[in-house]
Amino acid sequence: MNSPAVEHSFPALQWKTLQRRSIGNFRLFDAEWIKRQHPINGDTAEFLVLHTPVWVNVIPITTAGTVVMVRQYRHGIDQVTLEFPGGVAAEAEDPAAAAMRECQEETGYCGSPSTLHLLGIQRPNPAFMSTRCLSYVWYDCQLLAAPQWDAHEVLEVVEMSPEDVDRHIATGQIQHSIILAAWTLFRLHALPVEHGHGGSDG
Amino acid sequence: MNSPAVEHSFPALQWKTLQRRSIGNFRLFDAEWIKRQHPINGDTAEFLVLHTPVWVNVIPITTAGTVVMVRQYRHGIDQVTLEFPGGVAAEAEDPAAAAMRECQEETGYCGSPSTLHLLGIQRPNPAFMSTRCLSYVWYDCQLLAAPQWDAHEVLEVVEMSPEDVDRHIATGQIQHSIILAAWTLFRLHALPVEHGHGGSDG
Numbered sequence: 500m501n502s503p504a505v506e507h508s509f510p511a512l513q514w515k516t517l518q519r520r521s522i523g524n525f526r527l528f529d530a531e532w533i534k535r536q537h538p539i540n541g542d543t544a545e546f547l548v549l550h551t552p553v554w555v556n557v558i559p560i561t562t563a564g565t566v567v568m569v570r571q572y573r574h575g576i577d578q579v580t581l582e583f584p585g586g587v588a589a590e591a592e593d594p595a596a597a598a599m600r601e602c603q604e605e606t607g608y609c610g611s612p613s614t615l616h617l618l619g620i621q622r623p624n625p626a627f628m629s630t631r632c633l634s635y636v637w638y639d640c641q642l643l644a645a646p647q648w649d650a651h652e653v654l655e656v657v658e659m660s661p662e663d664v665d666r667h668i669a670t671g672q673i674q675h676s677i678i679l680a681a682w683t684l685f686r687l688h689a690l691p692v693e694h695g696h697g698g699s700d701g
Numbered sequence: 702m703n704s705p706a707v708e709h710s711f712p713a714l715q716w717k718t719l720q721r722r723s724i725g726n727f728r729l730f731d732a733e734w735i736k737r738q739h740p741i742n743g744d745t746a747e748f749l750v751l752h753t754p755v756w757v758n759v760i761p762i763t764t765a766g767t768v769v770m771v772r773q774y775r776h777g778i779d780q781v782t783l784e785f786p787g788g789v790a791a792e793a794e795d796p797a798a799a800a801m802r803e804c805q806e807e808t809g810y811c812g813s814p815s816t817l818h819l820l821g822i823q824r825p826n827p828a829f830m831s832t833r834c835l836s837y838v839w840y841d842c843q844l845l846a847a848p849q850w851d852a853h854e855v856l857e858v859v860e861m862s863p864e865d866v867d868r869h870i871a872t873g874q875i876q877h878s879i880i881l882a883a884w885t886l887f888r889l890h891a892l893p894v895e896h897g898h899g900g901s902d903g
Contacts, residue, residue: 509781512774512855522727525749527829530727533776539855546776547727572714573827574735574748579711580827622876624825625775625782627729632878653714653741669889674824676834680881686888687871 556585758787
């Protein structure tokens with residue numbers, strides 16, 4: 500897939516950046532106030548923006564056609580969630596390599612690099628985060644090793660059918676927006692695309 | 702729809718909260734370090750959590766069957782995005798009322814309160830945000846008034862078919878995770894659900 504991008508330019512909607520000042524690093528992100536000017540009325544204001552490394556997630560599909568997911572505790576909501584494996588790409592790490600690494604570390608499942616496909620790029624919170632999250636599908640995965648969890652990671656690995664994923668979404672058992680978004684990209688992966696810039700390579 | 706919830710309890714995955722200290726208010730959220738203890742190995746560590754009011758978004762479907770969307774500039778990515786209308790519920794504001802208000806203010810389109818349906822609850826970033834976002838569909842909407850934008854809001858309202866929304870997702874023209882997630886919920890809205898706790902009321 501060619502890298503999808505928001506291609507259109509809308510100068511009447513686009514603010515102009517005047518100035519930036521750092522608030523500091525908060526481990527998960529660097530925070531910044533950015534002073535910008537409105538394109539039409541000339542108003543200026545400061546807006547908070549959080550910067551993070553690239554995030555990745557991957558939908559592992561086993562040779563049997565099941566989907567591999569992980570249950571993990573999430574500090575933001577103080578609850579256990581059901582998610583696809585994923586994480587943060589290390590500095591200078593290729594996002595596809597990061598996706599395969601995270602999948603292997605969190606679940607023990609992996610496939611061949613040739614069966615990993617980019618589904619699309621997500622923007623988890625464009626209102627105030629510059630973050631980019633690349634979503635992949637990884638076909639023909641198999642459980643080849645024990646998971647290797649980071650400190651603070653204790654996960655539960657579960658396999659289910661794609662129909663079960665749909666049902667878990669419909670019943671509210673899966674609520675994580677980035678996971679729901681990855682599932683949308685997966686479900687549309689085979690959709691015929693009119694434009695020349697990708698949308699499917701699988 | 703009954704309120705969907707992550708129902709299962711996983712005590713072996715669930716950290717225990719020991720202590721909380723505020724970092725301050727950053728306009729969009731309150732930030733906090735929360736000290737927690739791991740359920741198995743007893744490790745303790747501090748984790749960053751951002752708290753926001755309830756967010757809402759709504760997929761307005763017109764009497765002609767088209768979907769109403771807005772283009773708007775987003776400071777986090779310094780680009781114009783294509784989104785469903787939505788925003789923040791005011792303190793003590795009913796989320797359904799907030800969804801209808803945001804739709805009317807941003808697009809000028811509205812329907813009857815009886816044609817608004819909750820699609821589900823999203824967690825935009827459970828790793829470090831406590832945020833809850835309620836996603837709705839609003840059927841039988843019509844353009845009844847001019848939009849009433851907030852200061853700093855200049856939007857472009859566009860109508861398209863559901864198939865065009867699919868295509869814009871597949872080509873990467875829509876990348877906002879919360880919007881993609883809302884679309885997943887919308888596409889699954891009519892899915893038969895085995896459990897007794899909802900998933901469709903439309």
